[in-house]
Amino acid sequence: VSLLWFCLDKNTTLGQLQMNILLIYWCKDGPPRVSEKVAHRQTARIGTAIKLPCPVEGDPPPLIMWTKDGRNIHSGWIRFRILRMGLKIKEVEADDTGTYICKATNGFGSVNINYTLIVIGECRWSSVLRPRFTQPAKMRKRVIARPVGSSVRLKCTASGNPRPDIVWLKDDRLLSEQEVGEGRQKKWTLSLKNLKPEHSGRYTCRVSNRAGEINATYKVEVIQRTNSKPILTGTHPVNTTVDYGGTTSFQCKVRSDVKPVIQWLKRVESNEESRYNSTIEVGDHQFVVLPTAEVWSRPDGSYLNKLLITRAKEEDAGMYICLGANTMGYSFRSAFLTVLPDTKPPITAMFSPASSSLPWPVIIGIPAGIVFIFGTVLLWFCQSRKHCPPPSAPAATAQVLQSSHRLPYRERDRGCAPPSSSTEKDCMSSMNYEEYLAQQQLLLSQGGPTLPPKIYPKIYTDIHTHTHSHVDGKVHQHQHIHFQC
Template sequence: RVMEMLLSTKGITTCLFFSVLSLAAAIEIPLSVSQLPTITEQSHTQVAYPFDEDFTLRCEARGNPQPTFNWTKDGKPFDLLSDRRVVTSNNSGTFVIQNRGIISSFQGKYRCFASNVLGTAMSEEIELIVPSVPKFPKEKIEPLHVEHGDSVILQCNPPKGIPPLHIYWMNIDLQHIPQDERVSVSMQGDLYFANVEESDSRSDYCCFAAFPMLRTIVQKMPMTLKVSRSNFIKERKPKLLIPPESAGSSSSVTVIKGGVLLLECIAEGLPTPHLSWVKVMGNMPKDRAKTDNFEKRLKIEEVTAADEGLYQCTASNPMGRARHEFHVHVEEPPQWLKKPEGGVYSVGANLVLLCEAIGNPEPSIRWKLNGMPIDSRTFRGRISTREISLTNLQLQDSAVFQCEATNKHGTILASANVDVLNIAPLILTSDGENYATVVGYSAFLHCDIFASPAADVRWTKDDSVEPLSTFRYELNKNGTLEIKHTKKEDSGSYACWAANSVGKGAITANLDIRDATKVVVTPKSPRVLKAHSVLLRCQAEHDPHLERGFQLSWRKDGEELPTNATEGGRIILDRDTLFISSVVLEDEGVYTCVASTSLDSATAESQLIVLDVPDPPEDLQLSENQNRSVRLSWRAGSSHNSPVNESIVEFEENRWEPGRWQELTRVPGNATTALLALAPYVNYQFRVVSVNAVGRSQPSRPSLRYGTPPAAPDKNPENIRVEASEPNEMVMKWEPLKPLERNGPGLEYRVSWRQQGLHTDWSEETVKKHSLTVRNTPTFVPYEIKVQAVNHLGAGPEPNVTVGYSGED
């Protein structure tokens, strides 16, 4: 039916959801379509041959027809079959060099070419380094005789090898030669003595050269240095050994942008010179510049253009100084500003390829066609340094264009495949695909098309020939139809139609719209006391057609909970329920039920809030210290979802009742400070307890001790009374002061008495206990009695008078 409709369509009506799919941009051409070769894999641009292994140079390409491969070495054809040690593979440019015999002849610069009848692709140049085994020459090194204070250079002259190179100076027992401001190793590997001492004499100065890439360490023949005593002190001002005097007072250094700048100054002199560095007319980059080798080397990492300029090293000692200036120039290898971009073009189209690169020095640009330099005399297009243009492209114009940008720091290569094709729409998506989604989601029906010229594409539904054209339908550039906010009535059969001037094509697709999954969790926000239990229930609805893949799962704070019982059965998941017994504070969080099908998923959340007594207050601090008061401050602990109603301040003192905590005051729950009234002569410490609706917190950690100075008593004894068990006797008793009422040391009671109504002088006696017996009193006579508290600092307030009777018969 679709094909009948397609064949009966005499023209294509333009509407919102018709689309011309442009193929000019670089796209993946189906391998069934004739196409130019493209290099898909190659070895790194610089590689080293391992000593003990075979080596592979890689070059792979795709194309139709299947490409054939050939190589050049140092710009000349390289026959892979000319050496039996070279092993090739069918339909591949990759070859293996077997590690047999002398292989140094394989060192050179290689390039791979992949060709078919349409054109030739070219790899980047690959430099193959075949290292020889580094060796120091066997030589006899004469002993070096010098005097105390002379400068000395012991030369290493390491053999050549693949970097990096590490130089070590050691003795024959493999102990490192100590280095300091006086003795150091240069970047070239030589050992420098700013001035020698007699202790430098030894016969086993050995230079070791390590080549990590070659897994090799080689040793130079030991050198002998004999230092004899000098008849005079050879004090002298510094002289630079690196850079040498022959370099003059300044030199030029070039560094690659992004690389590491290394500047070195080594000086001789006596006393030993000290090195320092400055950037003239500028500042060092603090985060990237550092010195090492005892200030003899300046290192700047990740060099930028701003690091260009004049740098100066100064060697100084009390005898004078020496300087050298380095003119640093920052250069960079070529980098692309704009690379040529190939693509698929139809017959008659126009082509413009751009190639722009930057670098320092400015790169030169060179164009190639199918791996060969372009001859402007025979090339039918227009060619300039940065642009190639062709008009009215024809099938025979298919080619691989290469652009190389080169300066002294390197070469970069960019290739552009220009495929000129004349092909009817080739629909790459299978016919009769089945799609499904749920109500409200978007549906994507695919129709991947390759065509040249570009194809016009439209979609229809069921038996309609009218293209889909409402706001809910969107045709993407790749031919895919997106149906937004799907409804049940979107179910049905769809057809994708594609046509260009060469031909037509069509496929069908089926779409099913299912009900969306829904889920609810109850309770929504449970508030649970610690140690109690909670049950969460998940109620989900889903389309019956999606039962097969339906699943329920639970998450806590985004992390999935295992379906089996956890924590010894305290947390139990049973499909649609989640049960937590003996709830702890760590159980608090957001619990999510996830209901998922093969097409969609839905979630619902429950915020579990755990209630508990507050955490104890923290960080108790004392301030505003006075004789009778102090301010206590603290930081409230977590209230655990139940506001703090009040805070209780308790105290303990270590003189009368050590270890016993007593309540001192209470403050509102929002307060975190209290001014505490204190008694004299008490060594306090304090703690705070917070209270909420659930209960009391644990006490805080105690504060520091706070002692109040002694004072005279503030009060006198109470409940003064007279007891008489015998005639002519009077026993006076009273309630003693409590320990915290004593106010100071040496508490005693001053007791005064006289017969009422006689206005005689008071009798007085001071006692330590809380009773006093007076004898020889008249029988049953009223007495006025006073009891006053006194201590070493004074007496309490004037006491009240109490009347009591002496004993009776």
Template sequence: GPPRIADKVIHRQSVRLGRTIKLLCPVEGDPPPLTMWMKDGRTIHSGWTRFRILQQGLKIKEVESEDAGTYICKATNGFGSTNVNYTLIVIDDASSGKDSQVPDGSNGEYEDHSGKQWARPRFTQPAKMRRRVIARPVGSSIRLKCVASGNPRPDITWLKDNKPLTPQEIGENKKKKWTLNLKNLKPEDSGKYTCRVFNKVGEINATYKVEVIQRTRSKPILTGTHPVNTTVDYGGTTSFQCKVRSDVKPVIQWLKRVEYGTESKYNSTIDVGGQKFVVLPTGEVWSRPDGSYLNKLMITRAKEEDAGMYICLGANTMGYSFRSAFLTVLPDPKPPSAPVPPSSASSLPWPVIIGIPAGAVFIFGTILLWLCQTKKKPCSAPAAAPVHRPQPRDRICVSQVPDKDCISSINYEEYVAQQQHLLSQGPALAPAMASKMYPKIYTDIHTHTHSHVEGKVHQHQHIQYQC
């Protein structure tokens, strides 16, 4: 998870001048966060010789008055960042006292009428001033020290080649500049730098010779162990980190190897070491105190296709370097169920689901019933209400002539007897007669109403068959 403060922090710290202090940065996280320190908004780096960044915090040796200020420890990992803030107060035991005139001809200590002791200036950190000839490459930084004490407290001025430096060159503020900071050195910064320290009792000075050397630039170098092989749960979040050392700010890029057969998924690829890679989006490049540069790649909602080889590539105008690591994505513990095809029942309304089988059954039953009726009754007359039928007067006519039809008036019982008689004649006669007679069967029901004088009404129905 993101970094978090693991212990109580006392945000206000104090230290005596010339002592050593350690500011802790009690943060933890998974993965372990990287930390960087800042003082008054400026990043603390290796050029700050009295400052040392440790795993547990920041150590300041031989504290000077100008070390007072606001310190921030910023801890960052792939999930976020958090800050630990400090206010450092430097206590100076030397008393300034009121200004008093030193008697003429006095060149040592002097005690005024109140018994207060006066002293000429002296350097308090002579061991830090032994190296008076310093060579630095272009673009680097240097700190020239002239920390001194005295009573009254002395003043200091800086000169380059015996010419006073301007306040802009010194970066002077309300506090006395006991240390001269020269940043981003250029060849014209070479020369002799002298500090002149004085008070009303006396004066001292020290001179440094600074030589700025043109640097031979080289390609970036990947430092540390990052990126490292990583395993992540399906749907989880992880990150790769990359630390690059370079003379100038490098371009840091993340690449992912294109697996065989998936080239068509990407619009463009690049070749690195004989393999094809796709360029991934890159976040902010962070400057580290040790002069290196840091970048991270976030992978969220990891899927199977995220697994594979990743490369951190650092490049500048002199060349490039890269290092690879592998990401393993664990299988999904809950694989998705098989997708339902569009033509499944879920895509149809219930009335259609019920109506189609019911309609099919109804049609099939109707056809089956019709076939059964056809086999039982090849020719049947429509049902009629019971009526009075006259006695048969005409003969049964069975035409033997193919092109001649005859029409006879018969009752229903006679027609059935006729059909049974035809079927009993054997297979030779039946098909011939059936093919002539069945297609031309029709019924014609005539209803005759006779009215008699007596007011009685008689109805007669005649059924005619054409055969």
């Protein structure tokens, strides 16, 4: 079909037409066709990027689909990106070697472009590891309820060797690129935005490589906007009594179409307001917000929360409120806690109130100082009792006499008194008894100092007679007399 546009100049007169051909456009309906010549054999090095073109055109425009070795390439192949005019592969790996087909289809037919990709520098994997989830803590909550219009993110981050592929399914049906998110580089998280009731279902992520496959399933429930506020079911919280220092808890059960906010409050008495930095007003009373534990969902659709009170004291007694709220309002219920008085006897102070006002170093230092002074005086008195006056000269002489009588038999035979000093000579001397008496008389006559008297309890005389015969026939005889003190 050919189209021809004409333009009439407004200045032309009647009967004169000036035709200007502006554009002639030829188009023809039919199946897709290849518009350019391509090289069907492609090579790439490990770690590089490569683009496989798919130059096709047609009227109506064809739908492009890529396959590798008979498997459809989809958004779960995180290194593969389907573009309008080709397929781009990032960080080429050895396993990317294979046959790739670009198939273009419209209402009149289809056309294929085949490629054989050869990866240069192909090497075997040093170790093959099956896939595993790398963030299991973020995957614990598998049942998720969200109101209409909200959003949710489902995570399935995994690793393996070789790098695994991931696909998402909803109720065992493979999700399309439009549903998963076309053109997204990160496919480990499935984001569902602006939720509608038809989004409810079971979502499964399937992660696989040549070493194995793993999967995880989430249950998503999209509920209509609630038109009622939460309802506290059962009888909890109830009035409770606890011993002083004991442990108790309050329990609160709330039913709501969506997960509510459960908060515990404690009423502040008029004389306790100064103890808290901030309070809120509920009705005609002031309340303080208490730390709240995690809210647990139950199989019957209700939600449970507990408030734990440990080491109960008198100031813990009072009114407690469980408050459950959602977008439509709130409900609450109150209960009272009674703390029994402490049964332990109070500790009696050792000092009077007047002395207790003194600082503790003074209280301890005064008795310690008194004890120290008394001990010093007592020690001095005991030491003074041990010192005695020196003995007189006669007493010393008598002591020497007594000691001489206590000498061993061997010493008494020698007639020796114990020496008074290290410089005193032994009583054995070449001086005889007469010479000793003469010396003592001389000292007395001169008036000089006398030596301390020496005691000689026994005197022995030893006479030896020696006879000597000479050559000339004479005989000589003499005696030796020895005095021993």
